[in-house]
Amino acid sequence: MNKNIINGPYLLDPHDTQITVAWETVASEPFKVTARAADGTEFFGDVCCRQEEPCREYPKGAFLYTAVIRDLVPDTEYAYMVSGNGEVAAASFRTLRREPQSIHLLTLSDSHLFHNNEAFKKAVTEEKPEIILHGGDISFGTGYQHDQYKDNWFHKISEILARTPVYYIHGNHDDGPFYDAFFAAPQGRTVHTPDGGNTFSFDYGPAHFTLIDSNPWGLFEMNAVNSEVPLDPETRRHIDDILRWVEEDLTSPAARRAKWRILMMHHPYTDSFNNRYIVPIAERCKAQLVLGGHLHYYVKAVSVDPKVGARTVYVCEGSAQDPEAEYTKNTGEKRLLSEFPEVVATGRSNYGILDVTEKTLTYRLYGFLENGSKKLVDTICLTHDEPDIRLTDIELRRLDNNGNVEIRALAENRGTAMAEVSISLFDNKMEHTINLFGNEENSQVVTLEPGEKRKVESVYQAMQPGEHLLCVGDTELRLVVFEPTQLSFAHMRVQPGRGESADCMVAGIEATNNLDHEIFVSVPLYINQRIAETKSLFFRAHEKRYIEFHYKFQQGGEYQVSIADQLPKEVSIEGGIRIIPRILDKSGRGHTALLHGSPKVREIDGHMEVALEQYGDYIEIPASRDLEAPQGFTGMVWANIERLARASEMGHNPLMVRGKSVGWGATYCLRMVVERTGGLKWGICHDITEYSWQGGEAKVGSWAQYTMTFDKKAGGDSYCDGQQLAHVAGVSAESEIRQWADQPIFVGYSYIGHVIPDIGRPKYFTHLPGRIGQVRFYEQGLTAEENREICENPEAEGPKREALAVWLDFRNILKVGTHTTEWRHPAIYNTSFKTQKKYWRFTQLKARTNLPLQAGLKATVEVSDDMATVKGSRQIVLKNGTNYVDLSGLPEAQFLRIVTEFSAEVGPDGTFVPELLSYQVVASNGRDFTDMFWSTRPDWERGRFTGAVGFPPVDRLRDYPEYTDVIHG
Known part of the structure; x- marks a missing residue:
């Protein structure tokens, strides 16, 4: 093996007559690539070299080489060598078949730390896939860390990568120069692409594959929305260009000729931006399979449009990182994902096997068990045959005089592939398609495998007053519909006030006049089941209107609020005042901190500590413009982390966080968190970029000083007890480090997840179970030497005294x-x-x-x-x-x-x-x-x-189950 080669060789963009070989070196040197067939025929690669961005391991930047070997013979085994300065790296590959009738591929996503690498190597060896498709998130930290790719991918399955070609697409953790160097740029040399290898397509056998970089919307537009800043015009143009290209690609002659159109991207069907942008294109262009990742668990869905149904299937692959194998099918009782009635199964999986012929597409999802063996999680079978759902035992039962009719039937799939159940109901000869079954709140799509039977039930409302003849198959029901209820209501929202309006509430609802004539009605607002106010309103025939109540409370507390006939929602009105102990600040800057909950504060061996044991125990350094640090900063926490997050708890346990959320968007200024596996995550956000990195392990059960420092020019560094754990490069001088100056600095607490606009915060919160010995914050990035001096003399002021903005004094607490x-x-x-x-x-x-x-x-x-x-x-x-x-x-x-x-x-x-x-x-x-x-x-x-008198924080220890937010990687 050439000692200069640090990663590779690995294979990219395979064809029947060519392939790309890539490898990375410490230094540049002349290389030659030779492929030799069994008969001795030699083929030479077209070698080119590109110097990479500097990193901690290679301050001058390593070198990425690619060689495109052309004019090969289809379906032929070749031994190849990468030679330079007399040393050789060697492996073999097989070219793809020309116009094969069947193809055999393997898919995975979110490999991250890739603890499954040994089991994965065994699976690849057994399956012998012609191509591997990676759905993104190779890095566990960020694409700005070179070591993430070396340690988590290249060195873990080097023999597989040297022999089996892989296509790659961006994950949100892959944003940065090293993904581009390793994958996008080499792919971009030969694939059909609009943007240099991030989004591209290829044809193989009966399938057309379109691989899409979803980061421009799934990461950057999401960051902008979560960060409450406008999306920059350049990113908007880039999104529009990608979407335009994808639709052109899916309607191209090659795609139209293909028997199967398969899309793959990192972000899944459930991502709000993917749902907005990709779903319409996929269904309009008749893509049959859409693959995603990102959520770290398996999701199977079909189109919610009954005209499409299971003709387009959406799959979110599970994470390939850790052994997981679970499966849950919808039962009709409750939606698997509350906002997605079309999700028909969820679970956990590690990889997929995709077999495609002209007539069938079979996708098998597998998970690994702890012993390394594999388990089949689910199988998706698609054919080109039209769905054949037969309905028997049909019942139509009148429920009331308002036209509500219950429909019951036994559905059987007599077709050759998974199909969505839908019922064609004729109401006075006008056809209505019903594809949501169960009660209204949990109505959901039902799919059946070939030969499967299932009872389904739904409710249809005949709206027009008068006589109706309802027909489902040969079953008929005659009924008379009386004039409907005057008003119907939906989408009730309740929002408490803030600041000067903290004793107020806004409650709103959408009301619809169901009658053919004008009405004048009163709509009541209920507080704790008593009428508090009414609005007398005039509605035109069939008018739909949003009604809003503004109500002022006399007393604080918890209230049940409802409008008209809707179920009540709880609202909290700030009321009481209490002591919130103040931890005084030794920095001299006056940034007194608040001690929340019921933590123990004690002296052990001459050192003070605060024990954060319960979910409400944490330290808050109140928001202050005086804590802005536009060029960089340093956070320090001395902590004894007592345990890691349990499976039932939120991860990303926070040592120190400032911002609206600990992740999932450019929503924080600083982040020092502990993963549930013990890994340490760090990060800042600049502009609309979440600039995070991974490095080091928490010292569970023992004291340690954890430090994160960042400087625009010098970059970011992380330390534990003075030892450097990770480094990322700096950012441009023009970049703006997001300050979130209106947010506190938390120690031991943070919100987690996407910011939900309705409530102005994420759905969840997360907590650090541990003991805190000291907290510091500097308005400058410190050097390794300065941090080490403070670590060795924690009771002393230490260097950079002028930049020390917070130094909490646990001996001096105002109570x-x-x-x-x-x-x-x-x-x-x-x-x-x-x-x-x-x-x-x-x-x-x-x-x-x-x-x-x-x-x-x-x-x-x-x-x-x-x-x-x-x-x-x-x-x-x-x-x-x-x-x-x-x-x-x-x-x-x-x-x-x-x-x-x-x-x-x-x-x-x-x-x-x-x-x-x-x-x-x-x-x-x-x-x-x-x-x-x-x-x-x-x-x-x-x-x-x-x-120390003040107000308790509002809703910090509350989750919001009524909102869907899938926490992912």
């Missing part, structure tokens, strides 16, 4: 505070009250609290006539729960305020904080009386806060 309400008049203040000496009597205080035994709350009720002089006061020690206090001993007055003293306990037994939920004061004036409330955020904010 007391005071809230003083504004002076409040019981009713609208009228100056005549003062001249007439018409005073108010304050008779009772009702206070609601959450008060642990270790914490305290003291209230002083004060009254005044001029909001300056206290006329009288009453001191109260509040207890846990609801307190009723007699205030009749206070003198009559014009104004009242309440001063509340809070005290918490923070120590080795945990953090115990008092929470004041509400005050209610009853005031009377002659025959009139009123209630004065302090119970919502705007109520409290009209007063004055001192010390």
Whole structure:
């Protein structure tokens, strides 16, 4: 083996008369590539060389060589050699057959760390595929890390790659120069491509393959949307160009001649942008199979359009990384993916075997077991025959006078391939196709394999008032439809206010007038099952309108909200105030941190630590423009990570994060997280690029200093106890590091997943189970020497003192505070009250609290006539729960305020904080009386806060099951 060769040789873009050989070297030298047939005939490759981008291992940049060997004989075995300076790398390949009647391929995606490599090599050896298709995400970190490709791909299956050609497409983790150097550029020399080898097509046997780079929308447009920035015009043009080329390719003479049209890209059918861009093209151009990856589990779907059905099948391959083999078929009870009724199976798989003849396409999905053996997960069989679904035992049953009819039938697939069940119903001779079955909320597509039977049921509504004759097959039902319900409702949304409107809520719904004439109706808003408001509205015949309620709450808390006949949704209105212990900042910059939850704070062996044990335990460094670091920064966390995430928990456990999400978009400024496998992930985002990298393993069960530093010019570096773990190159001076200055820096907590526009955050959150010993943040990137000096002397200020913006002092935690309400008049203040000496009597205080035994709350009720002089006061020690206090001993007055003293306990037994939920004061004036409330955020904010009193965060420990967000790699 040539010692200069560091990766390869590996094979690309096979044909019947040519193939591409590629290899990577440390240094450039003259190479020769020779292919020799069994009869001794030699063929020489056309060699070219390209220098790569510099990286940590090769600061001057390694060299990528390719050799295209042409004029070969089809279906022939060749031994080939790559020779240079007298040394040789040798292997063999077989050219493709010319116009074969059948083809045999292997597919995989998301190989990442590729722990399955040994089992995969065995599977390839057994299957002997002519071509391998890789659906992207070779890297586990980023395409800006050279070692990711060397360690996770080339060195793990080098013998396979030297003998079996592979086609590659971009994954989101592959974005960067090294994927381009290894795969896109060499492919681009010979494939049919519009963009240099990222998107391309080829024909083999009875199939036309179109491989699409979905990153421009699945990564970059998604990043822009999640990052709340406009997509740049260049990327928009690139997306339009790719989509235009794909449709032209699928309608080309070659594609039209092919018996099968197969699409492959990294992002799956369920990706919102793929669903918007690729699905219409695939179905319009009659592609039969669309392959994706990215989700790390298996998904099988068909078209939701009954005219297409299972003529187009969508498959998301599972991850090839770890052994997994599972299968779940839809049963009709609940959708497998809530927003995709057309998903008919899910599971886990590692690779696929694709066999294609002129008449059939068979796709077998396999997973590996822990012992390395393979297990068949699913088989998809397609033919060109028309679907043949037979319906028997058909029943039509009237449900009400509004035209709702239940349809039941036994469906049997008598065809030769998987088919989607659909029912043709004739309503007064007008045909309606029904392909969603089950209850409305979980209605779903049903597919049957050849010979399979299944009972299906659905509901059809005859809309027009009058007589109807419904026919399904030979089964008929006559019914009279009365005038329908005036209004029907759908798509109810409930959104709490923020800031000054935190005591408000917006609730909206779409209403439809189902009648043929105008109506004037009232639509009710329900709060906790009681009518809170109504809107009287005029609707024209069959008008559809969005109705919106704006409601102001008097008290904070949890409320059930519904409109008209819809099921209620829960809304949280910010209410109480509490002690949130403040960790003081030794940097001198005043970036006091908040201690959330009930963590233990203790001293062990002379060092302070904060134990984050529960999901609500974490540290928050509040958002501040003073923490912006446009040229670079450094984050440091001393931590003892006690365990990794369990299978039932979210991964990406956060050491330090700033941004709207820990991933899935350019949604963060900095990221230091622990994968559920123990690997460490790091990253920044610049412009609309998520610039992340992988490196190192967490020291589970022992203390370590974890550091991430980034500088635009020097790049990014990661360290554990001063030892460098990973490095990525810098970015251009014009690039803008996303600051997310309106977001806190979290230690031990983060949101995770895609940002959902309706709620302005991801669906999920993630937590770090561990102990924190020290936290620092610098507004500059530190060098390895500077980081090592701080690691070795953690109690000292260390270098770059001027850049140190946060240095938390766990010995100095503020745990007391005071809230003083504004002076409040019981009713609208009228100056005549003062001249007439018409005073108010304050008779009772009702206070609601959450008060642990270790914490305290003291209230002083004060009254005044001029909001300056206290006329009288009453001191109260509040207890846990609801307190009723007699205030009749206070003198009559014009104004009242309440001063509340809070005290918490923070120590080795945990953090115990008092929470004041509400005050209610009853005031009377002659025959009139009123209630004065302090119970919502705007109520409290009209007063004055001192010390550690503040508002608990809203919804940080809540998931939103009503939204679909598939967490993936």
